[in-house]
Amino acid sequence: MGADTILTLDNVVSGYGKMTILNGTTAAIRRAAITTVIGPNGAGKSTMFKTVFGLLGARTGRITFDGADTTRCTPRQMLDRGMCYVPQGRNIFPELSVRHNLELGGVAMPDQSRLGARIEAMMARFPILREKAAAQASTLSGGQQKLLEVARGLLLDPKLMLIDEPSIGLSPLMVQEVFAILKDLRDKGVTILLIEQNAKQALEMSDYGLVLEQGQARIEDAAGNVLSDPRIAQLFLGGGLAPAQQVA
Amino acid sequence: MADFLQLLISGLATGAIYALAAIGFTLLWQTSQTINFAQGEFVMLPAFFALVAMTWLGLPFAVAVVIAIVCSMLVLGLMFKVVVVQPLIKQGVLPLVISTIALSVLLKEGVKDVYSAEAQPFPTLFPDVTLSVAGVAVSLAQVGVLVVAFGTIVALQWFLGATRIGRQMQATAQNPTVARILGVPVERMILYTFLINAVLAAMASILISPIYLAKFSNGESLGLAAFVAAIVGGFNQVRGAIVGGLLIGVVDNLAAAYVSTSYRQAVPLILLVAIILFRPQGLLGRREERAV
Numbered sequence A: 001m002g003a004d005t006i007l008t009l010d011n012v013v014s015g016y017g018k019m020t021i022l023n024g025t026t027a028a029i030r031r032a033a034i035t036t037v038i039g040p041n042g043a044g045k046s047t048m049f050k051t052v053f054g055l056l057g058a059r060t061g062r063i064t065f066d067g068a069d070t071t072r073c074t075p076r077q078m079l080d081r082g083m084c085y086v087p088q089g090r091n092i093f094p095e096l097s098v099r100h101n102l103e104l105g106g107v108a109m110p111d112q113s114r115l116g117a118r119i120e121a122m123m124a125r126f127p128i129l130r131e132k133a134a135a136q137a138s139t140l141s142g143g144q145q146k147l148l149e150v151a152r153g154l155l156l157d158p159k160l161m162l163i164d165e166p167s168i169g170l171s172p173l174m175v176q177e178v179f180a181i182l183k184d185l186r187d188k189g190v191t192i193l194l195i196e197q198n199a200k201q202a203l204e205m206s207d208y209g210l211v212l213e214q215g216q217a218r219i220e221d222a223a224g225n226v227l228s229d230p231r232i233a234q235l236f237l238g239g240g241l242a243p244a245q246q247v248a
Numbered sequence B: 001m002a003d004f005l006q007l008l009i010s011g012l013a014t015g016a017i018y019a020l021a022a023i024g025f026t027l028l029w030q031t032s033q034t035i036n037f038a039q040g041e042f043v044m045l046p047a048f049f050a051l052v053a054m055t056w057l058g059l060p061f062a063v064a065v066v067i068a069i070v071c072s073m074l075v076l077g078l079m080f081k082v083v084v085v086q087p088l089i090k091q092g093v094l095p096l097v098i099s100t101i102a103l104s105v106l107l108k109e110g111v112k113d114v115y116s117a118e119a120q121p122f123p124t125l126f127p128d129v130t131l132s133v134a135g136v137a138v139s140l141a142q143v144g145v146l147v148v149a150f151g152t153i154v155a156l157q158w159f160l161g162a163t164r165i166g167r168q169m170q171a172t173a174q175n176p177t178v179a180r181i182l183g184v185p186v187e188r189m190i191l192y193t194f195l196i197n198a199v200l201a202a203m204a205s206i207l208i209s210p211i212y213l214a215k216f217s218n219g220e221s222l223g224l225a226a227f228v229a230a231i232v233g234g235f236n237q238v239r240g241a242i243v244g245g246l247l248i249g250v251v252d253n254l255a256a257a258y259v260s261t262s263y264r265q266a267v268p269l270i271l272l273v274a275i276i277l278f279r280p281q282g283l284l285g286r287r288e289e290r291a292v
């Protein structure tokens, strides 16, 4: 692990009830870069995010974030350490206003007197949120809701953003916009860990790629190398990556 | 017409009390998936806290009211959450439903054995005066009930909408997982909901007991009214519970006067069936949609 690593997973095992999903996941995520996690449906990508963020406990293994062991941290502690998480799907509070949705991103802010200024900063950055500040969040379009979720996550000025399939259900134009925002964040030093179904488009704008299959990281490399790896096509066409482990 | 207006006012007064119970019911469901089948008994019990304070301890009514509210918060709020809901909610909705039904029996029988099986007169907060306003006889007690119940509802709505804690409670109700992801102390918000439900039940108890007398079995019809009001209103909306409560109170009163008192008990059930047939999501309800 180099000095430019911000997040590591070392043999992490986690799952739901008796079901094991992450099955000894090991990975190192580079600081101030975009890393895209790809893998077949059900590979455990979302589970990996939930485990890293402390929503789901790791049974064994070790997770470090920004130099500290965070294996047993709660979501609130992860927020305090500078990580934010934008889950898959729609995650706004539909009956609260756009402003109040944004404000809830600041619950964990240590200095609450800065909250107003941070909300202003986010509205300056995403003018549509200012325009719709008083509207019920459910009146936003799908893409606007995603922007709201991203802005809400950024309110605490995180070092790392976990963002799970932001492009689902968005128009191609909106996907471009979300990806542009992520690239801009990366350029400002924020680490982005992204899950995407649209592997090609996501890897093209990423620095690194991480291929997860059956709860294990199979390939970890520069995005370009992952894109051109012949095993990727095989993986997405159905065949597994590790023939030795396949059960007929 | 004057008759109708009087019936309307008394209907709104009882309806506002039903609304208090129905709002609490809805809040519990929203934040913790608790369907409290003991909600009627939660409205029955606080009056007896006050009666114990007055008759056994000899305290004045005003002090007894405060004691009733505080005891409700401790027993129906804190203890209910920690002893009944918290251990059971992990097992799913059904075990909790069964436990709240058992709790309702326990509270009912407990009051009957410990205090009395007889209906107890209960003092009213308001003077028993009837005013004549433009030919309509208006009972000051009913207006008082309306004002206090609506005042409570407005205060609650203000708290939920205009304070940061209130909005964190709404966030917890609308999507607990996302609330947790943002750092909202979800468990604490759920506890607040239970405390608020207890206060609402205590308010309803103190307002309704002078009208119906305090009796161990009052919870049966009150619970039904609150449950139906919540469903009629959409089950997942505080506003819906208010509308549902008022509607049942008014329809109940009009039916008793114009149809027959013997059908009165059936009114909430008829409303319930009508709603389920024609508008299953409730009057103001939205369909549940939840990600994560």
Ligand SMILES: Nc1ncnc2c1ncn2[C@@H]1O[C@H](COP(=O)(O)OP(=O)(O)O)[C@@H](O)[C@H]1O
Binding pocket: A016, A019, A021, A039, A040, A041, A042, A043, A044, A045, A046, A047, A048
């Ligand atoms: N809350 C849950 N409870 C039980 N099983 C779950 C839950 N969430 C996901 N799973 C299961 O875990 C496996 C991995 O899911 P997930 O991490 O969401 O996959 P991915 O994001 O890679 O598509 C799937 O088989 C899924 O059915």
Ligand SMILES: [Mg+2]
Binding pocket: A045, A046, A047, A088
């Ligand atoms: Mg997923």
